[in-house]
Amino acid sequence: MTTKAYTKPKPAKTKSGRQPEKWFRIFLWIVSFIFAGFLIGLGSKVVADLPMFTTNETTIEDFVADHSAYKKLQSERDDAENQKLGIDHEWEQKNHELITQQDTYANARESFDNWLATRSVTEQSDQNPEVIKRTGELDTLKAQESKLKHELEAIEKRQLDRRHTIENIENQISMMEADAMNDYNKYLNRTEFTVFMYRLVITLPLLILAWFLFRRYRHTNAWPFVWGFGFFATFVFFVELVPYLPNYGGYVRYGVGIIMTVFIGKYAIGAMNAYLERKRAEEALSSSERQSQMDYDEAHAKIARSICPSCERTLDFGNTDLDFCPHCGIHLFEHCSNCQTRKSAFNHYCFKCGLATKDLTSQMFDPAVASTKN
Numbered sequence: 537m538t539t540k541a542y543t544k545p546k547p548a549k550t551k552s553g554r555q556p557e558k559w560f561r562i563f564l565w566i567v568s569f570i571f572a573g574f575l576i577g578l579g580s581k582v583v584a585d586l587p588m589f590t591t592n593e594t595t596i597e598d599f600v601a602d603h604s605a606y607k608k609l610q611s612e613r614d615d616a617e618n619q620k621l622g623i624d625h626e627w628e629q630k631n632h633e634l635i636t637q638q639d640t641y642a643n644a645r646e647s648f649d650n651w652l653a654t655r656s657v658t659e660q661s662d663q664n665p666e667v668i669k670r671t672g673e674l675d676t677l678k679a680q681e682s683k684l685k686h687e688l689e690a691i692e693k694r695q696l697d698r699r700h701t702i703e704n705i706e707n708q709i710s711m712m713e714a715d716a717m718n719d720y721n722k723y724l725n726r727t728e729f730t731v732f733m734y735r736l737v738i739t740l741p742l743l744i745l746a747w748f749l750f751r752r753y754r755h756t757n758a759w760p761f762v763w764g765f766g767f768f769a770t771f772v773f774f775v776e777l778v779p780y781l782p783n784y785g786g787y788v789r790y791g792v793g794i795i796m797t798v799f800i801g802k803y804a805i806g807a808m809n810a811y812l813e814r815k816r817a818e819e820a821l822s823s824s825e826r827q828s829q830m831d832y833d834e835a836h837a838k839i840a841r842s843i844c845p846s847c848e849r850t851l852d853f854g855n856t857d858l859d860f861c862p863h864c865g866i867h868l869f870e871h872c873s874n875c876q877t878r879k880s881a882f883n884h885y886c887f888k889c890g891l892a893t894k895d896l897t898s899q900m901f902d903p904a905v906a907s908t909k910n
């Protein structure tokens with residue numbers, strides 16, 4: 537099997553088994569988040585202070601053909617509305633008067649009926665002057681009531697009239713606005729696009745820089761800052777750029793979504809293939825070559841998670857007969873050449889007798905030699 541010459545991957549931010557290093561790493565992640573937080577704060581301040589991000593006050597009014605006629609209609613409508621408010625007030629007062637009048641009449645009527653009932657039925661009531669007087673008073677009250685009713689009706693007519701006037705003016709206004717709508721929408725789209733382009737011009741270099749730093753420097757000692765900058769760029773992308781994408785009826789948003797998904801998917805597929813390729817190339821090497829290239833702490837960390845340090849498949853490390861990985865053939869356990877204790881082939885020293893195993897690598901990691909020895 538011919539594969540590309542295996543190259544050792546760039547030294548990652550090595551994970552060692554040393555306890556303090558764990559805490560240093562956690563602390564550095566916190567540093568990375570804090571760094572991102574300050575960058576985000578600074579970025580929002582810069583954006584807020586940029587003149588082109590101030591909200592503008594343009595409305596559809598600025599696009600009507602005859603601006604003075606439009607203004608005149610608006611003030612006419614305001615006048616009519618004010619008049620209508622006055623009439624409404626008048627109506628309420630008059631209505632209140634009418635209700636009071638109706639109560640007064642009802643009370644008078646009731647007291648008259650009671651008075652009539654207490655009188656002797658035999659008495660002639662028609663010609664009785666007292667009866668005539670009281671009936672006359674009731675008639676006057678009734679006449680006042682109907683006068684109030686007429687007045688109220690007159691007010692209602694004026695109300696209706698104002699309402700028609702307002703409707704009429706509003707129709708004219710909306711017709712003028714409908715004519716202006718096209719230009720107004722064009723203006724909105726143009727503004728939306730300009731604002732987005734400004735934002736793109738400012739954020740794109742940041743995003744490209746973040747991408748470049750992430751690809752090149754995330755495995756270096758500066759990784760907390762690279763990640764912090766990456767968080768910042770992600771925030772900028774989703775908060776300062778994506779919401780301002782011109783909409784164009786949803787086309788752009790869905791389009792960008794599709795492009796991004798394809799982009800991320802392609803990257804993931806590429807990463808997976810690169811990983812498999814690397815592993816295949818690695819497995820083509822001899823056990824000792826692989827072992828010498830492997831990171832000491834990383835190998836131990838993988839063994840602790842029951843994973844083969846070379847092919848990264850799960851293994852049963854509880855099995856005391858497990859000396860070689862059945863999948864890739866790497867040497868996992870061996871017997872010390874001095875005291876014969878079974879020990880991890882990745883250890884630098886025998887844990888029983890303290891023999892350094894480094895010088896013996898070629899002999900120990902060759903399965904053929906190992907099998908003849910036992």
Ligand SMILES: [Zn+2]
Nearest residue numbers: 844847861864
């Ligand atoms: Zn393996």
Ligand SMILES: [Zn+2]
Nearest residue numbers: 872875886889
């Ligand atoms: Zn030993």
